[in-house]
Amino acid sequence: xxxxxxxxxxxxxxxxxxxxxxxxxxxxxxxxxxxxxxxxxxxxxxxxxxxxxxxxxxxxxxxxxxxxxxxxxxxxxxxxxxxxxxxxxxxxxxxxxxxxxxxxxxxxxxxxxxxxxxxxxxxxxxxxxxxxxxxxxxxxxxxxxxxxxxxxxxxxxxxxxxxxxxxxxxxxxxxxxxxxxxxxxxxxxxxxxxxxxxxx
Amino acid sequence: xxxxxxxxxxxxxxxxxxxxxxxxxxxxxxxxxxxxxxxxxxxxxxxxxxxxxxxxxxxxxxxxxxxxxxxxxxxxxxxxxxxxxxxxxxxxxxxxxxxxxxxxxxxxxxxxxxxxxxxxxxxxxxxxxxxxxxxxxxxxxxxxxxxxxxxxxxxxxxxxxxxxxxxxxxxxxxxxxxxxxxxxxxxxxxxxxxxxxxxx
DNA sequence: GATCGCCTTGGACGTTTGACCAAATACTAT
DNA sequence: ATAGTATTTGGTCAAACGTCCAAGGCGATC
Numbered sequence: 001x002x003x004x005x006x007x008x009x010x011x012x013x014x015x016x017x018x019x020x021x022x023x024x025x026x027x028x029x030x031x032x033x034x035x036x037x038x039x040x041x042x043x044x045x046x047x048x049x050x051x052x053x054x055x056x057x058x059x060x061x062x063x064x065x066x067x068x069x070x071x072x073x074x075x076x077x078x079x080x081x082x083x084x085x086x087x088x089x090x091x092x093x094x095x096x097x098x099x100x101x102x103x104x105x106x107x108x109x110x111x112x113x114x115x116x117x118x119x120x121x122x123x124x125x126x127x128x129x130x131x132x133x134x135x136x137x138x139x140x141x142x143x144x145x146x147x148x149x150x151x152x153x154x155x156x157x158x159x160x161x162x163x164x165x166x167x168x169x170x171x172x173x174x175x176x177x178x179x180x181x182x183x184x185x186x187x188x189x190x191x192x193x194x195x196x197x198x199x200x
Numbered sequence: 201x202x203x204x205x206x207x208x209x210x211x212x213x214x215x216x217x218x219x220x221x222x223x224x225x226x227x228x229x230x231x232x233x234x235x236x237x238x239x240x241x242x243x244x245x246x247x248x249x250x251x252x253x254x255x256x257x258x259x260x261x262x263x264x265x266x267x268x269x270x271x272x273x274x275x276x277x278x279x280x281x282x283x284x285x286x287x288x289x290x291x292x293x294x295x296x297x298x299x300x301x302x303x304x305x306x307x308x309x310x311x312x313x314x315x316x317x318x319x320x321x322x323x324x325x326x327x328x329x330x331x332x333x334x335x336x337x338x339x340x341x342x343x344x345x346x347x348x349x350x351x352x353x354x355x356x357x358x359x360x361x362x363x364x365x366x367x368x369x370x371x372x373x374x375x376x377x378x379x380x381x382x383x384x385x386x387x388x389x390x391x392x393x394x395x396x397x398x399x400x
Numbered sequence: 401g402a403t404c405g406c407c408t409t410g411g412a413c414g415t416t417t418g419a420c421c422a423a424a425t426a427c428t429a430t
Numbered sequence: 431a432t433a434g435t436a437t438t439t440g441g442t443c444a445a446a447c448g449t450c451c452a453a454g455g456c457g458a459t460c
Contacts, residue, residue, distance in 0.1 A: 004426085004427060004428085005426060005427050005428080005435080005436050005437060006427095006436070006437090008426085008427090008436090008437070008438090009436070009437055009438090012437080012438085027317075028229075028230055028313065028314075028317065029228075029230075030228055030229075030230035030231050031230050033416075033417065033418080034417080034418060034419085035416085035417085035418095043438080043439095044438070044439055044440070045418095045440095046419095046420085046421085046438070046439060046440070046441085047437080047438065047439085048418090048419095049418085049419060049420070050436095050437070050438075051437095054418080054419080055417095055418065055419090100316075101316045106313065106316060109309065109312070109313055109364070110313065112309070112364050112367065112368070113228065113306065113309055113310065113313065114228075115367065115368065116300075116301045116306060116367045117227075117228065122367075122368065125368055126368050126369070129365075129368050129369065130369070133369075147376075147379060147380060149376070150376040150377055150379065150380050151380055153365070153369070153372055153376065153377065154358065154377050154380050154381070156361070156365060157358055157361035157362040157364070157365045157372075158354065158357055158358040158361050159361065160360075160361040160364050160365065161356070161357035161358050161359065161360040161361025161362070161364065162357040162361070164309070164312050164357070164360050164361065164364070165329075165353070165356060165357045165360065167312060167315065167316045167322075168312070168315065168322065168325055168326050168329055169326070169329065169330070169333075169353070172353055172357075176347075176349070176350040176353065177350055177353065177354050179347060179350065180347060180350050180351055180354050180384055181354070183383040183384060183386070184380055184383060184384070186383070204456085204457055204458080205405080205406050205407060205456070205457055205458080206406070206407085208406090208407065208408090208456095208457095209406070209407055209408090212407080212408085233446075233447065233448080234447080234448065234449085235446080235447080235448095243408080243409095244408070244409055244410070245409095245410090245448095246408070246409060246410070246411090246449095246450085246451085247407080247408065247409085248448090248449095249448085249449060249450070250406095250407070250408075251407095254448080254449080255447095255448065255449090
């Protein structure tokens with residue numbers, strides 16, 4: 001059967017997706033053009049519309065692939081662990097390797113933004129994030145957290161915000177944050193519900 | 201002295217900045233063009249380069265103005281309050297009015313991203329965010345928080361992530377999060393530092 | 401009413417963009 | 431070899447882009 005020709009095609013398609021993954025982070029979603037994309041992938045610009053319906057479809061596909069890869073890797077890490085609290089901290093320290101300006105972090109944020117203006121991308125991202133939140137909620141439930149759902153939402157939002165802020169504040173590090181993150185993942189309800197009436 | 205002519209100029213300049221503020225959120229930073237900008241402002245496109253050195257300079261100016269307005273308003277709210285914990289919760293509920301897809305929220309995130317690729321914008325944003333973090337840290341110090349700086353960083357990152365996530369997860373609401381946010385703003389160090397050895 | 405200065409216009413420029421396609425190429429199957 | 435299928439090329443197309451500028455408008459000043 002026809003294979004070598006098809007294999008070359010698959011390779012070119014894959015190189016286009018890789019180039020898109022890189023360039024979205026480097027230049028920004030809207031600044032990626034068919035021509036820069038083709039140059040990075042080592043092909044001619046005409047190929048883009050042979051393998052994909054449109055430039056947007058290519059970017060969508062590349063971004064969802066990468067986000068899925070990142071989230072599924074992390075959620076597998078959570079599923080196989082005994083103490084979710086520790087693993088969430090480990091996730092935080094993993095985040096430390098990104099400086100907030102690298103293509104990997106930026107691709108994530110770029111995709112969030114693009115999703116607010118692209119219905120199909122939004123649906124894909126919603127599904128992926130919902131899956132990950134479910135994993136995180138289950139891990140927190142397993143460890144007996146009193147509010148697993150709220151904690152999962154909060155941790156997710158915080159992690160993304162953390163990446164965002166590291167772009168501006170290079171001094172921001174996981175070390176300073178870890179003790180406070182522990183407050184969130186703590187399985188016991190805090191005794192002090194509020195310190196009201198604490199006038200100056 | 202010449203006033204009417206100058207006043208007209210000021211008005212046109214202001215309308216251009218307003219249009220930029222709106223369009224950055226609606227279309228995305230890189231999708232704002234001189235022509236759409238001029239149309240929204242009710243002027244001809246040539247005016248953009250009369251009042252500003254370049255399109256990027258206009259966008260930069262508009263974005264920094266708006267971010268400053270937002271942050272200074274919120275930090276004034278913190279400064280005049282007696283119980284920072286409550287005010288941080290109130291800030292959270294204020295955030296609830298944004299659905300995460302409105303121009304105001306998006307302008308914030310768009311500016312973050314643009315700042316990673318524009319040195320001048322990055323410096324401006326860094327300064328504004330640093331100022332706000334200082335206000336927040338002071339408020340937390342005043343209320344006797346044991347780790348005011350780390351808590352401020354965490355709350356800032358979380359708030360931005362919260363806005364980001366609301367674009368995808370419409371069910372995300374401040375109500376569910378508030379009890380856990382209280383764990384962060386609590387002035388007492390948590391007794392339970394960690395719940396290790398919690399194997400199944 | 402002529403002059404001056406600032407604001408505004410409308411169009412021009414060279415580039416880049418997404419999309420499209422006929423022709424060329426590479427490989428398989430007959 | 432031949433025909434057939436899939437991939438790749440190289441170029442064209444109209445549209446949109448940022449920037450620039452000569453000319454016109456318009457109120458204040460002389």
